[in-house]
């Protein structure tokens with residue numbers, strides 16, 4: 249079914265959104281949007297004045313015009329008992345998403361806002377965190393408390409029902425990933441020193457740290473971070489990816505030997521269980537393809553495979569610069585767009601999509617697989633297990649859940665480790681069901 253979008257203003261941004269909608273897995277070819285074509289099954293006016301056809305989408309003309317704008321509201325619309333949220337410059341009372349052929353708001357611009365991350369451009373000092381990235385509290389979806397809904401995917405569900413005449417209820421697709429920042433807890437004098445300081449601060453006996461350190465040092469299979477056998481899934485259904493950190497110069501970085509028995513074991517299990525192996529580019533690599541490339545080659549030479557997937561360490565990602573640095577290094581898919589202190593959808597969708605390049609005003613060649621859930625981020629929540637369970641239950645259908653569980657978080661003896669183990673059990677339950 250071809251839907252002709254009649255518009256006086258064709259633009260790259262509109263074309264980008266139409267392409268996204270046409271490719272969206274929930275649409276699955278049921279309808280195809282085209283602009284100003286002769287032949288179509290349905291015509292829709294993307295205009296505030298055109299009265300020639302029955303179907304209409306109002307034009308907001310803000311997000312397609314500017315790089316960034318200040319004030320936006322998430323107005324609530326309803327569609328068959330479902331909530332749909334807009335991004336608009338005026339506050340409105342609750343309305344219907346679609347009534348008598350007319351859409352309630354400009355969903356093209358709303359979708360563009362979320363996917364492109366336009367709000368992460370041209371930030372002011374007070375909006376930045378200590379890493380120079382936007383503070384997550386400043387993000388539109390967090391400010392409006394709609395981050396736990398895939399607001400973009402929900403718009404697509406509505407469109408499929410209107411244009412494709414079909415009710416969509418597709419089981420959520422799971423993608424399990426792991427960032428390997430550390431392979432062992434006790435790795436040499438530096439970490440022993442750190443652990444001792446921690447023990448003294450916690451009024452614990454530093455001698456016990458030494459005893460634990462020396463016994464585990466002697467036997468790497470007992471190291472609490474060597475959890476790969478429990479961590480890596482045997483089941484074949486979901487997408488499975490593992491990203492290895494390859495060093496780096498920043499204090500947040502870590503380097504392990506690629507001859508280390510725990511690393512070799514991790515690679516062995518990952519290959520055996522059908523994981524795709526990627527890199528976890530170091531903290532300062534976000535705008536430097538040279539660093540990304542050398543880290544990528546180091547791992548490629550070691551595992552004897554080409555690598556084309558990655559996730560930035562600490563999700564240190566800049567929407568203007570990082571995608572091109574990754575592409576120049578031969579990376580095709582990134583998975584850094586997510587939260588470090590929250591769970592949910594930073595870009596409004598859980599499904600992989602091509603980013604927008606503001607440098608060229610075109611679709612980027614980099615595929616983004618949004619990171620929806622990360623163990624370390626969930627630990628910042630008031631009630632990690634309860635909120636996570638509720639979140640997964642809320643999103644059983646019509647989106648994708650890309651989750652990140654760290655080997656270093658699956659420790660069985662600490663309070664936080666036990667919590668992550670419980671959460672991972674819940675995730676496995678969803679995957680197996």
Ligand SMILES: [Zn+2]
Nearest residue numbers: 427429561562
């Ligand atoms: Zn990391």
